[in-house]
Amino acid sequence: MKINVTNINDWSWRSFVLVMFLLLLPPAVESHEGPPFPIIIDQEVGPYLVSVWTDPDIGIGTFFVVFDPRKSATQSMDINSVQIGVAPTSGRLSEKLYDAERQVTRSVRYNTEVEFDKGEMWKVRVVIKGTGWEGELHSEVEATPDGNIGPIAVLVYAIPFIGIGILWFRAIMVRRRKEDEE
Known part of the structure; x- marks a missing residue:
């Protein structure tokens, strides 16, 4: 059974873009503050x-x-x-x-x-x-900052996780290509 690679790639690419978009949105939650x-x-x-x-x-x-x-x-x-x-x-x-x-x-x-x-x-x-x-x-x-790191800091701290996600996505794509060639 042969799978249509163009549909999978299109679906995978759209899913990847959606996940990245959601990850890059600034969080709408309050940061946790320490106790008095x-x-x-x-x-x-x-x-x-x-x-x-x-x-x-x-x-x-x-x-x-x-x-x-x-x-x-x-x-x-x-x-x-x-x-x-x-x-x-x-x-x-x-x-x-x-x-x-x-x-x-x-x-x-x-x-x-x-x-x-x-x-x-x-x-x-x-x-x-x-x-x-x-x-x-x-x-x-x-007086000290309240612990809110802001959207830029969230992005900086998310870079390693985004990198791992990209590597994971590429590994899946390479594996699918090899399966389709067999």
Whole structure:
């Protein structure tokens, strides 16, 4: 039985082009971001031990302020406001304050998103006000890229796989030609 090679080649070529087209499209998925990490751990502020966690991505960074009541706390436990202030350590911008909102969790936790316009070191100031008490915490954090590598990088990383696909396709075509000659 002889197979019509022109139809197979035409079908194979169209399939190859379709697969390559789909592989070269930029992905429409979000990249995975790493977990937040602590920048302040168990600092005493009012009747609480406060920890601050962050995911400082360039663009939009996230801060979490976690409150654990101290065992010896005798003051009121009410938290009236939590604000996060950020400013570049270079001084090129003035500090901008962001109000944090309380999250409904088992612990007392506030979170907010802040803007980091550039990858550099940033001063972080946490301002906490409660009924009859207030406090501030200070730290620094480096804003980093969010892990999105973009379409050009996807193409660069895909080159070895595209090369293997081309070699595989050529091997199939050579094998079919040899089978047809027999």
